[in-house]
Amino acid sequence: MPSQPVPPATWNRPGMIPTLNDTGFMFEVRDSFTNDFISYAGQTTLPVLELGCAYGVASIPALEAGARVTASDMEPRHLEVLKDKVPPHLLGNLELVVATLPQAEFPAGRYGAILCSRVLHFLSGEDIETSVRKMAQWLAPGGRLYLVADTPYGIWRKKIPEFEAGKAAGMRWPGMMVGLHNYIAADPPPKPTEKPPFMNVLDPELLARTCTEAGLEVVEAAFIPRPDFGGFGQMDGRENAGVLAVKAG
Numbered sequence: 001m002p003s004q005p006v007p008p009a010t011w012n013r014p015g016m017i018p019t020l021n022d023t024g025f026m027f028e029v030r031d032s033f034t035n036d037f038i039s040y041a042g043q044t045t046l047p048v049l050e051l052g053c054a055y056g057v058a059s060i061p062a063l064e065a066g067a068r069v070t071a072s073d074m075e076p077r078h079l080e081v082l083k084d085k086v087p088p089h090l091l092g093n094l095e096l097v098v099a100t101l102p103q104a105e106f107p108a109g110r111y112g113a114i115l116c117s118r119v120l121h122f123l124s125g126e127d128i129e130t131s132v133r134k135m136a137q138w139l140a141p142g143g144r145l146y147l148v149a150d151t152p153y154g155i156w157r158k159k160i161p162e163f164e165a166g167k168a169a170g171m172r173w174p175g176m177m178v179g180l181h182n183y184i185a186a187d188p189p190p191k192p193t194e195k196p197p198f199m200n201v202l203d204p205e206l207l208a209r210t211c212t213e214a215g216l217e218v219v220e221a222a223f224i225p226r227p228d229f230g231g232f233g234q235m236d237g238r239e240n241a242g243v244l245a246v247k248a249g
C-alpha cells in the first residue's frame with residue numbers, strides 16, 4: 001500500500017506534501033478558486049476533471065461533495081496514493097487517468113468543470129495554449145474552467161524585474177525561467193537543479209488572455225494570496241494567479 005510521501009527536513013512544513021516527480025509540492029491549504037471548483041462540483045450533474053491533481057487536494061473533497069470525478073496526473077504514483085486515501089464508498093465515482101499536458105486527451109463536451117491548479121507553469125507558452133484550448137473542448141456548454149498558477153511575486157521573486165521588463169516590451173511569455181535556483185527567494189539559495197528544467201510563471205492577465213483566446217469567457221482573474229507559502233520571506237499577496245472562465249452555453 002503506498003504511503004504519503006514525507007517532505008525533506010528543510011522543507012518540512014505542515015500542509016506541504018512533496019510530489020514524487022520533482023514538480024514541487026501539493027499544498028493542503030486550498031485557495032478560493034479551488035474551493036469554488038469543489039463547491040460547483042457538488043452541484044453540477046456532469047462529471048468534473050482535476051488535472052495535475054497530485055494526491056487529490058480537490059478531487060477528494062469534490063467526491064465528498066457528491067461529484068463524479070476524473071482525477072488525472074502525469075505521475076502514476078500520485079494517483080496510487082490518491083486512490084488509497086478515498087473512502088471506499090466513493091471509489092465508484094472516481095476515475096483515475098494518467099495523462100500529461102499538453103498531450104492528454106479526454107472526451108469533448110464531457111465535463112461540467114475542470115480544475116488545473118499549479119501545473120501550467122511547468123509548460124512552455126505554446127503548450128499552455130494547446131492545453132487550455134483542449135480544456136475548452138473537454139468542457140460541456142456552460143462548463144467552468146478554473147486555472148491556478150505560480151506568479152513571479154511569490155517564491156520566484158528574483159524573476160520580477162525580468163518579468164515586468166518583458167511584459168513592458170510586449171513579450172508574449174515573460175515568465176520563462178531556466179536555472180530555477182537563480183530565481184527562488186530562498187536563503188541560502190538551493191543548489192542548481194535540472195528538475196524541473198524550466199518554469200514559466202504567469203499572472204492573472206496572462207491566464208485570462210489564454211482563456212479568451214481559447215474561446216472562453218473570463219468571469220474572474222485575480223492574484224491569490226498564499227501566506228502559507230512559508231520559509232521564503234516577505235510575501236505581498238500576489239503569490240498565485242487564478243482565473244475562472246466559462247464556455248458559452
Ligand SMILES: C[S@@+](CC[C@H](N)C(=O)[O-])C[C@H]1O[C@@H](n2cnc3c(N)ncnc32)[C@H](O)[C@@H]1O
Nearest residue numbers: 023024025026027052054074075100101117118
Ligand atoms: C505543484 S503540484 C500541484 C498539485 C495540486 N494541483 C496543487 O495545486 O497543490 C504539480 C502536479 O502537477 C503534475 N504535473 C506537472 N506537470 C504536468 C503535466 N505536464 N501534465 C500533467 N500533470 C502534470 C505533477 O505530477 C504534480 O502532481
